[in-house]
Amino acid sequence: MNSSLCRTAIAAALPVMLAACASTVVDAQWRSVELPASYLRGATVMVNCEAADVVLRRICEDRVTADLSARGAVAVLAAPGTVAAAQPGVVDMQYLPAARDSGAKAVLSMTVGASTAAVSQGMQLSIGGFGFGGHSAGGVGVSAPIGGGQVTNGYSANGRVTDVASGRLMWTARASTPPSSDVNAQLADLSKTVLDAAAKAGLF
Secondary structure, eight states: OOHHHHHHHHHHHHHHHHHHTSSOEEEEEEEOTTOOTTTTTTOEEEEEEEOSSHHHHHHHHHHHHHHHHHTTOEEEEOOTTOSOOOOTTOOSGGGHHHHHHTTOSEEEEEEEEEEEEEETTSOEEEOOOEEETTEEEOOOOOSSOTTOOOEEEEEEEEEEEEETTTOOEEEEEEEEOOOBSOHHHHHHHHHHHHHHHHHHTTOO
């Protein structure tokens, strides 16, 4: 395909791409058959956010803590130095000792990472690179925007609820937000969307 046809095809696809990515959505969700009704209502929950940047982690933890409190749970954070390094292939088990010490019923972990990018002309690019629990997965999209332009990121969040007593994963969901220059608003949307999904799944 020559460059002119390529540009025409991309331009034709843009309305569909933008419509599909216009709001924060839940991409996937799983619920254990052992999950009791209203499992987190009034419960103490240890919150943990995982992100490449400290600022993303702190914003995420503040948002998740506030959203949990609004739903009647008691959110706590692990004390510094009480969480061991994650073991490959073991998801969130490193938080359980600190959670037990704090009297938490469950651990709510949220992994946040950039999943899409957009340039100022409106073209969205897949950049992949999302993972948790010592594993990551990446995808290959267009390597550079056509014609230049400012790049903004869209983020994804994978939320997971683990039962402290048994160590079992009880519920998990993944949400994504469209590219934006307002990262704080994106993380707020991700936290609310994930916890709204948890509420619909019967956790509160």
